[in-house]
Amino acid sequence: MQTHNLGYPRIGSKRELKKACESYWSGKINLHELQTVGESIRLQNWKTQQEEGIDLIPSNDFSFYDQVLDMSLMLGAIPDRFHEVILQKGNNEMDLYFAMARGYQQNGLDITAMEMTKWFDTNYHYIVPEFRKDQQFKLFSTKVILEYKEAKQAGFSTKPVLIGPVSYLLLGKEKEEGFDRIDLIKNILPVYLELLKKLDAAHVEWIQFDEPFLAMDLGEKEKRALQFAYAEIKKAFPSLKIILANYFDCFGENLETALSLPVHTLHLDLVRCSSQLDDILESGKLGGQKHLSLGLVDGRNIWKNDYQKSNETIQKAVSAIGKDRLFIAPSCSLIHSPIDLDLETDEKSLSSEIKNWLSFAKQKLREVADLKELTNEKLKKNQEAIQSRNSSPLIHKxxxxxxxxxxxxxxxxxxxxxxxxxxxxxxxxxxxxxxxxxxxxxxxxxxxxxxxxxxxxxxxxxxxxxxxxxxxxxxxxxxxxxxxxxxxxxxxxxxxxxxxxxxxxxxxxxxxxxxxxxxxxxxxxxxxxxxxxxxxxxxxxxxxxxxxxxxxxxxxxxxxxxxxxxxxxxxxxxxxxxxxxxxxxxxxxxxxxxxxxxxxxxxxxxxxxxxxxxxxxxxxxxxxxxxxxxxxxxxxxxxxxxxxxxxxxxxxxxxxxxxxxxxxxxxDVITIECSRSQMELLDAFREFNYPNEIGPGVYDIHSPRVPSKQEMVDLLEKAMKLIPETQLWVNPDCGLKTRGWDETKKALTEMVSAAQEMREVITSPIA
Structure with missing residues (x-):
């Protein structure tokens, strides 16, 4: 058996990335200083994973903002409105990248940010790709290749991680009518193949493709797109060892499709769906070559793994297909976990009793390694912690x-x-x-x-x-x-x-x-x-x-x-x-x-x-x-x-x-985010004839740009076409905690003026 990890937190144990990005945005540090912080975090992450016993360490799981945005930049899926940013004197690829995420309002340009939404059923938000009917893709950023080489030079042989082509398309949104984004699979696949060719030239042996939409309800068209994409990849790179990662739920109705794909290893989230190992073994369709990655350590929660239960699952898999065809892993990327429980030293904040029940990202790596070679001593210590929690009087009232x-x-x-x-x-x-x-x-x-x-x-x-x-x-x-x-x-x-x-x-x-x-x-x-x-x-x-x-x-x-x-x-x-x-x-x-x-x-x-x-x-x-x-x-x-x-x-x-x-x-009143989608989200409320009052957001607080009064009036006029004015409130998209007072005061003053103008329009004799 081998161990591997799907991804590691990229913020740094002291939130170094947060501080560096915000300093770069405010002009306090330059690009080189920002990149130096990124390099330091990546190096520490690779070192930690190696020291904790991970055999196959990921690269390209680091991001300065969001992994989906990284893919959009790599694939050249850059909305037209951002092209001017890179032409501005003094700007670089990173400024374009951040403009796509946060909007851009300087040097005479005023560009709205791309939409942001939740990553499946987590509290992580990703930047939504934008697609048009004639969408063309081209290799724009080589981040994945550079980080693989960076790891190799530092002495770490890694597996690059990429969002798979089908999931990437499904994560996006059509920005015009008349087409289905999954039909772009033939346009996007050549760029994936170009990336893989460069990785192959760098002697990459393993690669992880994340296809989390395999946990969703897929139609026949999406299933065919998966089969087409991975058949083409296999044809072009027959010796490349692909780990196909699905997480957050079972393969379900997609199991037969997943088993048919020409990949080396299927990753299973056995925390969210413990039954799918039995489903696969009982199907008789695994074949004699395909490997399994058993996602046994919970990447979404902080409780210690129950070694006894996990070991029972491992032994079942060993009996069925042997050790040589198994990986042990967390259920999903560890970006959803805090970094290191060892940093919690305040007994008043976190008692030693409760701390003994917990496991953060670094400790989860050790759990994965322990499950690979489980000794009686490790099992005994683990079961003592599990029993301590089960019997604690702190829990039940x-x-x-x-x-x-x-x-x-x-x-x-x-x-x-x-x-x-x-x-x-x-x-x-x-x-x-x-x-x-x-x-x-x-x-x-x-x-x-x-x-x-x-x-x-x-x-x-x-x-x-x-x-x-x-x-x-x-x-x-x-x-x-x-x-x-x-x-x-x-x-x-x-x-x-x-x-x-x-x-x-x-x-x-x-x-x-x-x-x-x-x-x-x-x-x-x-x-x-x-x-x-x-x-x-x-x-x-x-x-x-x-x-x-x-x-x-x-x-x-x-x-x-x-x-x-x-x-x-x-x-x-x-x-x-x-x-x-x-x-x-x-x-x-x-x-x-x-x-x-x-x-x-x-x-x-x-x-x-x-x-x-x-x-x-x-x-x-x-x-x-x-x-x-x-x-x-x-x-x-x-x-x-x-x-x-x-x-x-x-x-x-x-x-x-x-x-x-x-x-x-x-x-009585619901307020919702609407400004990034230009009131598109209100369509649902109109078609349903929502009976109560609504405040569609007219000010995107996740972007530093200040909208004008006219921009907000335009949004409210759009809203009035969908919702009666007697039901409409006027408000920002979200709380203003993360914004500065200067931009907040300007934006809210404009917002109040926009509402006053709307009242005048409604109550004027001409109206």
């Missing part, structure tokens, strides 16, 4: 379990239907047409982060810290009033992260100091760990929200994170159904919602940006998930009066196929 069991139908319905609530809310709130608001957070400046850091380190008193936060909140409220926003927010200056902040105040959660995971680009999150039953001991947001409301006669929204998003964006216990944990969280949020209402807060936003992210990859399994996910949201939001307006927020998701379930959530 009878009162919490009892409360979940007593949830009734009345808990998940508002007092009256929306048509009744809307009338009462309009009377109570008296908001204008096109009411303006933001999604919640305002910029977390270096000063805000510095004060929080000092407070957490104990070098700043609680009173001094709270006085500072109050001043920031006062300034934010005053500024919002001055520019004319209709519904205000307190700014969330006291919060570190929209999930972490709540987890810190709930029972059943624990936190790390260094457990960062990449969400998109330079944005990293530190997911909480849900280790036990969840409950709320006291109010979490009431004091700060009420303080904000005391400063103004306008309405200030209560800002909460919803139960599904808290679940999805945490590392979740795996000893009970996720639905059970979600209901526990929903009850905690319900308590907070009712406390906010008692404190006089009349508008409460419960963000659920992750609700679509949680969908199983196969549609046949959607209904069960949506039933409990929608129910959890309704339980959290339904304990209030008709006059209290409930908002929710979703971003970077396609809604067409779950629009009925979004309606079933029964939020």
């Amino acid at each position: 009878p009162a919490v379990k009892k409360r979940v069991q007593t949830i009734s139908d009345s808990h998940d319905h508002r007092l009256s239907p929306f048509s009744v609530r809307q009338v009462k809310q309009k009377e109570a709130l008296k908001l204008p047409l096109f009411p303006t608001t933001t999604i919640g957070s305002f910029p977390q400046t270096a000063e805000v982060r510095s004060w929080r850091s000092k407070f957490k380190k104990g070098s700043l008193s609680q009173k001094a810290y709270e006085d500072f936060l109050k001043e920031e909140t006062k300034k934010a409220i005053s500024w919002q009033e001055n520019i004319g926003l209709d519904v205000l927010v307190h700014g969330e200056f006291e919060r570190n992260d929209m999930v972490e902040y709540f987890g810190e105040q709930l029972e059943g959660f624990v936190f790390t100091k260094t457990g960062w995971v990449q969400s998109y680009g330079s944005r990293c999150v530190k997911p909480p760990i849900i280790y036990g039953d969840v409950s709320r001991q006291k109010s979490m947001t009431v004091d700060w929200t009420a303080f904000g409301q005391s400063l103004t006669s306008k309405f200030v929204k209560g800002m909460l994170t919803g139960p599904v998003t808290i679940l999805q964006w945490s590392f979740v216990r795996n000893d009970q159904p996720r639905s059970e944990t979600c209901l526990q969280i929903a009850l905690a949020i319900r308590d907070e919602v009712t406390d906010l209402e008692k404190a006089g807060i009349r508008i409460i936003q419960i963000d659920e940006p992750a609700i679509r992210e949680g969908l199983p990859l196969r549609k046949s399994e959607w209904q069960q998930y949506l039933n409990w996910a929608v129910r959890a949201f309704r339980i959290s939001s339904s304990g209030v009066k008709n006059e209290t307006q409930i908002h929710t927020h979703m971003c970077y998701s396609e809604f067409n196929d779950i629009i009925q379930h979004i309606a079933d959530m029964d939020a």
